[in-house]
Every structure is written in structure tokens, then in C-alpha cells.
Amino acid sequence: MLRSLLLSAALLSLLAVPALANEENEHLKTQAWPHQGAFGTYDRASLQRGFQVYKQVCATCHSLKLLSYRDLSDLGFNEAEVKALAASATVHDGPNDNGDMFDRPGRPSDFFVKPFPNDQAARAANGGALPPDLSLIVKARKGHEDYIYSILTGFGQTPPADEKIAAGMNYNPYFPGHQIAMPRPLNDDSVTYADGTKATTDQEARDVVQFLAWAAEPKLEARNQMGFKVVLFLVVFAAVLYGVKRKVWSKLH
Amino acid sequence: MSHGSPSSFKNPVINWIDTRLPIFTMLQKEYGTFPTPKNFNYLWSFGGIAMVMLTTMILTGIFLAMYYTPSTGHAFDSVERIMRDVNYGWLIRYIHMNGASLFFIAVYVHIFRGVYYGSYKAPRELLWILGVVILLLMMATAFMGYVLPWGQMSFWGATVITNLFSAIPVVGDKIVTWLWGGFSVDNPTLNRFFALHYLLPFVIFAVVFLHVAALHVSGSNNPTGIEPQTDKDTVPFHPYYTAKDCFALVLFLIFYALIVFYAPNALGDPDNYIPANPMVTPAHIVPEWYFLPFYAILRSFVWDIHIPFTSVVLISSKLGGVLLMFGSIVMLLLLPWLDRSKVRSAVFRPIYKKVFWLFVLDCLILGYIGGKPPEAPYVMIGQFATAFYFAFFLILSPLLPKYEKILPLPKSISEAVLKKS
Amino acid sequence: MAETPSPHAASDCCHDEERRDFLALTAGAMAGVGACCAAYPLIQSMNPAADVLALASTEVDLSQVKEGQSLTVVWRGKPVFIRRRTQAEINEARTAPMSDLKDPQKDEDRVKQSAFGGKDMPEWLVMVGVCTHLGCVPLGQKPTDPHGEFDGWFCPCHGSQYDSSGRIRKGPAPKNLEVPPYQFTDANHIKIG
Numbered sequence: 118m119l120r121s122l123l124l125s126a127a128l129l130s131l132l133a134v135p136a137l138a139n140e141e142n143e144h145l146k147t148q149a150w151p152h153q154g155a156f157g158t159y160d161r162a163s164l165q166r167g168f169q170v171y172k173q174v175c176a177t178c179h180s181l182k183l184l185s186y187r188d189l190s191d192l193g194f195n196e197a198e199v200k201a202l203a204a205s206a207t208v209h210d211g212p213n214d215n216g217d218m219f220d221r222p223g224r225p226s227d228f229f230v231k232p233f234p235n236d237q238a239a240r241a242a243n244g245g246a247l248p249p250d251l252s253l254i255v256k257a258r259k260g261h262e263d264y265i266y267s268i269l270t271g272f273g274q275t276p277p278a279d280e281k282i283a284a285g286m287n288y289n290p291y292f293p294g295h296q297i298a299m300p301r302p303l304n305d306d307s308v309t310y311a312d313g314t315k316a317t318t319d320q321e322a323r324d325v326v327q328f329l330a331w332a333a334e335p336k337l338e339a340r341n342q343m344g345f346k347v348v349l350f351l352v353v354f355a356a357v358l359y360g361v362k363r364k365v366w367s368k369l370h
Numbered sequence: 371m372s373h374g375s376p377s378s379f380k381n382p383v384i385n386w387i388d389t390r391l392p393i394f395t396m397l398q399k400e401y402g403t404f405p406t407p408k409n410f411n412y413l414w415s416f417g418g419i420a421m422v423m424l425t426t427m428i429l430t431g432i433f434l435a436m437y438y439t440p441s442t443g444h445a446f447d448s449v450e451r452i453m454r455d456v457n458y459g460w461l462i463r464y465i466h467m468n469g470a471s472l473f474f475i476a477v478y479v480h481i482f483r484g485v486y487y488g489s490y491k492a493p494r495e496l497l498w499i500l501g502v503v504i505l506l507l508m509m510a511t512a513f514m515g516y517v518l519p520w521g522q523m524s525f526w527g528a529t530v531i532t533n534l535f536s537a538i539p540v541v542g543d544k545i546v547t548w549l550w551g552g553f554s555v556d557n558p559t560l561n562r563f564f565a566l567h568y569l570l571p572f573v574i575f576a577v578v579f580l581h582v583a584a585l586h587v588s589g590s591n592n593p594t595g596i597e598p599q600t601d602k603d604t605v606p607f608h609p610y611y612t613a614k615d616c617f618a619l620v621l622f623l624i625f626y627a628l629i630v631f632y633a634p635n636a637l638g639d640p641d642n643y644i645p646a647n648p649m650v651t652p653a654h655i656v657p658e659w660y661f662l663p664f665y666a667i668l669r670s671f672v673w674d675i676h677i678p679f680t681s682v683v684l685i686s687s688k689l690g691g692v693l694l695m696f697g698s699i700v701m702l703l704l705l706p707w708l709d710r711s712k713v714r715s716a717v718f719r720p721i722y723k724k725v726f727w728l729f730v731l732d733c734l735i736l737g738y739i740g741g742k743p744p745e746a747p748y749v750m751i752g753q754f755a756t757a758f759y760f761a762f763f764l765i766l767s768p769l770l771p772k773y774e775k776i777l778p779l780p781k782s783i784s785e786a787v788l789k790k791s
Numbered sequence: 792m793a794e795t796p797s798p799h800a801a802s803d804c805c806h807d808e809e810r811r812d813f814l815a816l817t818a819g820a821m822a823g824v825g826a827c828c829a830a831y832p833l834i835q836s837m838n839p840a841a842d843v844l845a846l847a848s849t850e851v852d853l854s855q856v857k858e859g860q861s862l863t864v865v866w867r868g869k870p871v872f873i874r875r876r877t878q879a880e881i882n883e884a885r886t887a888p889m890s891d892l893k894d895p896q897k898d899e900d901r902v903k904q905s906a907f908g909g910k911d912m913p914e915w916l917v918m919v920g921v922c923t924h925l926g927c928v929p930l931g932q933k934p935t936d937p938h939g940e941f942d943g944w945f946c947p948c949h950g951s952q953y954d955s956s957g958r959i960r961k962g963p964a965p966k967n968l969e970v971p972p973y974q975f976t977d978a979n980h981i982k983i984g
Contacts, residue, residue, distance in 0.1 A: 188454070226846050253644075336454070336460040340461070359617050369408065
């Protein structure tokens with residue numbers, strides 16, 4: 118038993134290996150996010166503020182193509198609000214009965230409208246750099262929430278003397294290579310929050326990171342809740358089975 | 371326990387079926403009264419656990435296949451649709467995705483148990499070989515399954531691994547083109563990988579059936595490595611080992627559930643949440659953790675071997691790496707004949723016991739190196755670890771028995787059990 | 792059986808037996824509950840996904856459809872028949888005696904009464920174009936199609952005949968063609984679903 122545990126522990130330590138591989142980038146600013154941990158839940162107010170930041174700042178360049186407007190009901194918007202949010206977008210649709218493409222207001226079932234019709238247009242508008250889709254960005258980067266947060270709040274520092282920043286690039290010590298094509302996106306009061314929260318750069322970054330974490334893993338809360346029940350059930354079940362096993366084997370000893 | 375002749379079950383329906391098709395008699399014989407050594411430890415539960423994992427993978431896989439689209443344009447989005455829109459899709463996908471890792475954990479524990487207790491030794495050689503076949507099939511299935519989400523790691527993993535075959539002299543490139551169904555990993559590749567990923571688990575199931583059939587001919591090995599001699603050495607499989615295995619299984623499931631629900635992406639690579647892009651290779655291509663030791667062996671061969679005094683390359687470093695990697699599996703296949711010890715269990719082999727743990731450590735080091743970039747000092751450590759891996763099979767296994775002093779063996783299993791307690 | 796080694800020293804204390812039975816029963820029950828709970832998400836996953844449920848409505852422009860013409864649109868993956876009926880068809884539908892109907896329903900109940908701006912829209916018949924027998928699509932949308940004996944629709948699979956109100960008159964189908972939920976958004980547009 119002990120040996121098997123040791124062996125599984127040893128095998129498990131293997132699994133941690135890729136996670137430990139870290140580049141020589143600046144240490145990420147590790148934050149405590151409310152949705153982390155076994156009982157974590159998303160902070161709805163923050164998600165709504167983060168959506169506002171995405172809509173007013175990020176969405177000019179970054180798509181969020183895996184999300185639909187109907188998904189916004191998860192953020193605590195009611196049906197009418199979701200419809201209004203969807204309708205505020207212009208969806209290119211068609212062809213209609215005359216064979217023409219046309220514009221119409223968005224519906225909740227529509228996917229988020231992309232800022233550029235295709236990758237080539239996105240590159241052309243951004244000096245050759247493709248702004249990545251943000252639907253999964255939190256799960257698709259090492260460091261996850263902390264990485265995005267560090268990037269967003271890592272602008273505005275003076276590069277060390279030995280690092281030359283190329284034209285059109287911006288210094289950010291958290292980005293691999295320390296040069297990022299994206300200019301500083303968030304400043305104090307980039308947005309005006311409806312709920313009166315003070316829109317500091319830090320607050321905006323915090324909110325939009327939580328929004329993007331939700332966008333990448335919308336089922337996290339269901340997962341945490343179900344996980345608790347499943348593990349609890351299995352622990353009780355294991356205890357009962359241990360009793361059965363003991364009882365069965367007691368005859369032999 | 372039912373009494374009397376096997377075909378007289380109390381339940382009339384079961385009895386009716388059994389007289390025409392004796393499946394219940396078979397179940398009774400193989401899983402009911404089957405005489406099993408009474409001294410198993412919990413390591414013997416991992417075969418059953420692996421079986422449950424295989425079933426779990428097949429079941430969840432079938433439901434995922436109902437929503438998955440094997441086409442380069444839609445694969446990534448169809449997986450995300452499963453994660454977002456399909457009812458409980460996230461759950462089924464996370465169970466399947468992490469199930470692969472848990473399946474490998476169970477099987478690796480199962481294999482190391484066999485190596486420690488000499489379970490591969492006569493008369494269980496074929497049983498062992500069937501097990502290695504299952505391992506190979508599992509590797510193929512897991513590899514192709516990892517390609518299906520069509521993320522960056524999927525695509526580049528597929529490219530790198532299929533390119534291994536280009537190392538084969540003369541026909542290598544043709545084989546790679548044939549594997550791809552084109553001139554790069556593309557839609558035809560994804561399509562056939564999906565077809566095979568769906569098929570192979572059932573092949574595994576069939577080989578598992580043979581594996582179990584062979585097991586029930588020779589009977590199980592046990593921690594002493596001594597065959598049972600009398601009834602006193604064995605207990606009926608049910609209820610003794612059904613009870614014990616169920617307990618072990620549920621403990622394993624707790625561990626599984628913790629990963630699925632609380633760290634579902636911990637074993638995966640973040641790069642696989644970026645859609646495949648044939649134009650950009652990620653900075654570090656790393657296979658899934660369960661392939662890392664083999665990947666390290668592959669990369670440890672860095673020399674071109676020339677025909678002496680000429681510049682003609684006999685074995686390129688590419689081919690050499692591939693040969694070494696496949697050789698590492700061949701070692702497992704040959705182990706029943708490489709190990710010359712008359713005694714099975716490491717319990718009575720004091721030196722082998724230490725060597726075994728060094729071997730485990732060596733495999734862990736190989737795994738660690740496999741996850742590292744191919745730079746100094748990792749390459750060199752990997753080469754030493756690879757050398758030890760092969761030395762374990764080719765030198766230590768055959769030669770150790772000559773110099774090893776065997777501890778006194780108990781006369782029977784029950785004597786060993788009594789001495790312990 | 793001979794090869795069955797009996798559990799030695801069967802010190803049958805009835806107490807122990809009972810406790811084991813209780814534990815074993817509990818374990819068995821938990822295994823059953825666990826298996827059902829595990830099966831539930833798998834079975835549930837086969838129901839329509841969230842994006843399918845969200846695609847509920849279709850908007851249709853009726854301005855191009857003239858009297859006596861039909862239009863077929865897709866709603867939830869099924870054809871929806873839209874027909875602008877002639878006065879003769881309406882009259883025929885409204886004079887048919889209820890006793891002749893297999894699934895009695897008034898024509899007035901199958902069209903929109905006081906729909907847009909309080910107006911009746913008897914000429915517009917909107918139905919799901921799926922035969923209530925076994926799911927084929929009946930003929931009758933095109934002028935050249937067979938319309939059956941009742942100037943409506945005819946299902947080629949098993950010969951069900953629907954009248955100009957889409958009600959079943961003859962053949963194996965048990966029910967009238969289904970009227971989907973729809974509403975007039977203005978005089979020329981309807982929204983189905």
C-alpha cells in the first residue's frame with residue numbers, strides 16, 4: 118500500500134514537470150482571483166465591468182468568436198438586457214431572397230461580431246501583428262489569469278539599457294521577448310463604470326481578466342459544485358467499501 | 371456463493387440462459403470461485419482499475435464522437451462547442467481528456483508491479499507480451515486522440531511523431547506521405563486519426579480479453595512469486611478480491627475526480643487551446659506526460675554512425691533515435707527471456723530490489739528530461755538515463771542472478787502470510 | 792464445487808453476518824446510485840445543446856407571395872409551409888363539415904385572428920410541413936404538385952391527404968399539420984418561433 122502510494126506520488130511528480138518549465142521572463146504578479154479554488158465563483162459585478170472593458174477597449178482589435186450574446190446571461194444580465202446587448206451589434210448576414218448580403222441588428226443566438234472580417238484584414242490594420250482571439254486566452258497562456266493581468270498592467274516601464282525596442286513595438290517585461298506589438302490598452306478612466314467603481318488601470322485589468330477567465334471556462338462554477346458532491350459521495354462510498362472489505366477479510370485472519 | 375453444479379442457478383431466468391449459453395457459469399468460474407492467491411497487495415488492483423478506465427474512455431468517447439467534427443476547419447470549434455453548449459459536454463470531455471492520463475497511471479503502476487514481482491516469468495510470458503501489445507495500442511490511441519482537438523500541440527505533435535517514420539531508410543518518406551494522406555498533416559490525416567482513434571479502443575478491448583484469458587490459465591502471480599500449492603494459499607476471487615478491488619478502485623476514482631473537477635487542465639498544455647496553425651510552431655513541443663520518457667530516449671541519440679573510415683552514414687541520429695525508442699519497448703517484450711533469475715519476486719532478491727528502484731528513478735528522470743528543451747545539461751543526463759534504461763534490461767537482468775544471493779524462500783504462500791502477521 | 796476453497800474458520804457469528812450484509816447492501820445501493828448519476832450526464836448530453844435551443848426563431852418576408860402561391864421556409868431544420876390562400880380555398884376549408892374531420896379543428900383556429908392591427912389574416916396559412924404520420928414532407932407547395940382530393944397537400948409516402956386548411960382528411964396520418972407558434976411583426980412579415 119505504502120509503496121504503491123509512493124509510486125503513484127513519484128509518477129505524479131512527473132506530471133508537474135512541464136508546469137515547472139519557466140522562461141526567464143519577469144515573475145508574474147500572482148493575484149488571488151475569486152473564482153480560483155475548490156469553492157471559487159465568479160464575481161458577477163466584476164464580470165459585467167470586465168465585459169464593458171472588453172467591449173469598449175479590447176473589442177476594437179480582439180475577437181471573442183467562441184462566445185454568443187446569449188452567453189451573457191451568465192454574467193447576470195436578464196433576457197431583455199441580453200437582447201439589447203445583442204441588438205447593439207451589427208451582424209452581416211445573408212444572402213437574402215435577392216441574393217444580397219445585408220446588415221441586421223444582432224440576436225442573442227449570434228456569435229460575438231468580430232472586429233475584422235478575417236485574419237488578413239486584422240493583420241493589415243495592426244501593422245502585421247494578428248491580435249489573437251480572446252475566447253480562450255486565459256487557458257491558452259502559461260500563467261493564465263496572472264499572465265494576462267501582468268501583461269495588461271506591465272506597460273509604461275522603462276526598458277533596461279541593454280534592450281532595444283523595435284519601431285512599432287512596446288516594452289512589456291512580462292511578454293516573451295519583452296516586446297509586444299499591442300500598445301498599452303488600459304489607462305486610468307479608459308472606461309466609466311456604471312456601478313460607480315473607480316476605473317483605475319489595475320481595476321480595469323482585474324475586471325477584464327475575470328471576464329476573460331469566464332469566457333474561457335464558462336462552466337467553472339457548475340464544475341466546482343458538482344465536484345464537491347462527487348468527491349463527497351466517493352469518500353463515503355470508499356469508507357463503506359473499506360468496511361465491506363474488512364468484514365470480508367476478517368474471516369481469513 | 372452458489373452451491374451444487376454450475377448450471378443450476380437459483381434464478382430460473384439465469385438458469386434458462388445458462389443451460390443454453392453458459393456465460394454465467396463462465397463468470398462464476400472466472401470471477402466468482404476463481405482461486406486467487408490470498409496475499410495480493412493493493413498493487414494487484416491496478417489491472418482492474420485499468421479495465422475500468424478503458425471502459426470509461428470508450429463510454430465517454432462514444433458520446434464525444436456524437437458532437438465532434440473531424441475536419442480541420444471545424445474540429446477545434448466543435449470541441450469548444452462540446453465544452454460550452456452541449457449538455458454536460460464539459461464534464462464528458464474533461465473525463466475523457468484526463469482519463470487518458472489516469473489510464474496510463476494505472477497501466478504504468480501495473481507494469482512496474484509486474485517488473486518488481488517478476489510477473490512476466492514463465493509460464494506468464496505470453497500474458498506479459500499481450501500486456502505490452504496493449505501498451506503499444508494505448509500509445510497509438512492516445513497519440514491519435516490528442517490530435518483530434520486540433521490545437522497547436524495536436525498539430526505539431528502529429529507532425530513530429532509521424533515524421534519519425536521518415537527515419538526508415540529508403541521508404542521512409544513514402545510511408546510518411548501514406549500516413550498523412552497528403553504532403554503535410556492535414557484534413558485527411560485528421561479524418562483517419564479519428565477513424566482509428568474510434569476503432570483502436572475496441573481492439574484494445576479484444577486484446578485485454580486475451581490478456582485476461584491468458585491470466586486465467588496460469589493464474590495470478592503474487593508478492594512471494596511462489597505458485598499456490600494448496601487451497602490454503604488461495605481464496606475465491608469473490609468476495610475477497612471484488613471487495614478489495616472495489617475499495618481500491620473508488621480510492622482511485624477520488625483521485626480521478628479531484629483532477630477532473632479541480633485541475634482539469636493541469637496535465638495538458640496551454641498551447642492546445644490555440645487552434646492549429648501550420649505556419650507557426652510553438653516554442654516548446656512537448657508530448658503528453660505519459661510519453662515523456664520515450665521522448666527523452668528518442669532525443670538522446672545525437673550521433674551519426676558512419677561506416678568506419680568513410681563518410682557514409684550508416685545510422686543517422688534521426689534513425690538511431692527512432693530505433694532506440696522502439697527498442698525501449700522491445701526490451702519490455704524480451705524481458706521474460708532477458709531476466710535469468712530463478713526467483714520471481716524482488717522481495718527475495720536484495721540487489722535486484724535496489725536495482726528496480728533505480729530503474730523506477732531512471733524512468734522518472736527520463737520523464738523529466740523529456741519535458742525539458744534539448745540543451746545542456748539535459749541532453750547528457752538523458753543519455754546517461756537512456757544508457758541505464760537499456761543496461762537494466764540487457765546487462766543487469768541477465769547477469770544479476772549470477773551474483774545475487776537469494777533470501778530464503780517460504781515454502782508456501784500461507785507460510786509467508788503467517789510469518790508476516 | 793470441489794475447487795472452491797471454503798473460507799476457513801467460518802466462525803459464523805450471526806452478528807457479523809448481519810453487519811456485513813448491511814454494509815454490502817449499502818455498498819451495492821451506492822454503486823447503483825453512482826452508476827445512475829454517472830449515466831445521467833451521458834444521456835442528457837444527447838438532448839439539444841444550448842446553441843440549438845437558442846436558434847428558435849425565423850423571420851419571413853411575405854410581400855413577394857401572391858394569392859394562390861406558397862412559400863417554404865426552414866425553421867428548426869424543418870420545412871414550414873406558408874400559403875396565401877385564395878378565397879375559394881378559404882371557403883372550402885370553412886364549409887367542410889366537422890363530422891368529416893379526423894382531427895376536428897376550425898379553420899379559424901388555424902390562422903391568425905385579429906393578428907396585426909386587429910386585422911384577421913385568413914389568407915395566410917402557416918404550418919410545419921411535416922406529415923403527422925411518419926414525418927415525410929407532403930407535396931402541394933408547387934402548382935404542379937398533386938394536391939389530393941381536398942385542394943390541399945398530399946403525402947407521397949403513405950397517401951395522407953390534407954385539405955386547404957392543412958387538416959387531415961384521408962389516409963393514415965392521425966393529426967392535422969401542426970401550426971407553429973408565429974406572429975405578424977407587420978403586415979408583410981411574420982416571425983416563426
